[in-house]
Amino acid sequence: MNRQNPPKGIEWTRVPGDDGELLPGYTWNPTGGCMHGCTWRMPDGSITECYAKTIAERFTRAYSQGFEHHYWRPHNLNAPLKLKEAAGIFVGSMADLFGHWVPEEQICQVLDVMTEAHWHTFQTLSKFPIRLPAFNPFPKNVWVGVSLPAGHLMSQTGGARALKAYLRHMKDIKANVRFMSIEPLWFDVAPVFEEWLLEEGKLPFEWAIIGAASNGSRVFQPDEGWTGQLIDLLDAQDVPVFFKGNLEWDDWREAFPQVA
Numbered sequence: 001m002n003r004q005n006p007p008k009g010i011e012w013t014r015v016p017g018d019d020g021e022l023l024p025g026y027t028w029n030p031t032g033g034c035m036h037g038c039t040w041r042m043p044d045g046s047i048t049e050c051y052a053k054t055i056a057e058r059f060t061r062a063y064s065q066g067f068e069h070h071y072w073r074p075h076n077l078n079a080p081l082k083l084k085e086a087a088g089i090f091v092g093s094m095a096d097l098f099g100h101w102v103p104e105e106q107i108c109q110v111l112d113v114m115t116e117a118h119w120h121t122f123q124t125l126s127k128f129p130i131r132l133p134a135f136n137p138f139p140k141n142v143w144v145g146v147s148l149p150a151g152h153l154m155s156q157t158g159g160a161r162a163l164k165a166y167l168r169h170m171k172d173i174k175a176n177v178r179f180m181s182i183e184p185l186w187f188d189v190a191p192v193f194e195e196w197l198l199e200e201g202k203l204p205f206e207w208a209i210i211g212a213a214s215n216g217s218r219v220f221q222p223d224e225g226w227t228g229q230l231i232d233l234l235d236a237q238d239v240p241v242f243f244k245g246n247l248e249w250d251d252w253r254e255a256f257p258q259v260a
């Protein structure tokens with residue numbers, strides 16, 4: 001497992017412990033690789049790819065068959081059990097654990113370790129939410145996340161349509177905390193959530209992460225109107241918001257959900 005060093009790490013995995021103090025944050029990758037092939041067109045016309053893919057292509061020994069391949073790493077399975085100090089652990093920073101290519105048996109083994117390592121808080125993140133309800137109910141110490149849709153240069157219309165489908169699957173997830181990673185905020189998501197609220201009355205997640213888009217060292221801030229409307233909507237629904245370090249916004253948020 002890799003310990004995170006905020007602000008460069010994945011800040012949102014440093015969740016509060018029982019005493020309210022932030023726990024150390026780690027990433028854990030019992031699986032590796034991802035076949036979603038996400039790419040985004042930046043406002044200046046340049047195209048950026050998934051950060052994990054960029055990293056994987058630097059570590060060719062660990063990703064000998066490229067990033068768009070499934071790697072099962074059973075030797076990493078017990079790492080959280082060896083870590084006795086309570087931590088926040090992001091599972092699959094270099095993968096989508098629930099991707100359609102991952103055998104169910106492997107996902108079950110990872111979930112078993114999360115159940116056994118009950119003193120940690122685990123966070124998963126997927127762009128294949130249709131599969132998530134099959135693993136209900138999730139262990140109490142697992143926060144189940146879904147990322148904003150993004151395929152290969154997906155259009156904004158396609159993103160909005162896919163987001164609505166994602167919300168339908170999220171509604172069926174049984175977990176203590178469901179969260180949505182809206183990072184990067186690359187299209188206007190508030191109207192999709194508004195439409196959902198009109199039909200369903202309640203958002204199907206308890207926490208949201210919002211971030212800007214980046215391409216290498218260049219950061220592209222989302223449209224201010226998109227961000228403002230989204231934050232207003234989440235506030236009105238009492239959904240706590242955590243900002244990624246690359247977002248520029250005056251009213252800074254690093255809130256976490258209340259966990260029963």
Ligand code: SF4
Nearest residue numbers: 034036037038050127
């Ligand atoms: S789902 Fe995540 S890990 Fe997979 S390609 Fe997209 S951004 Fe990368």
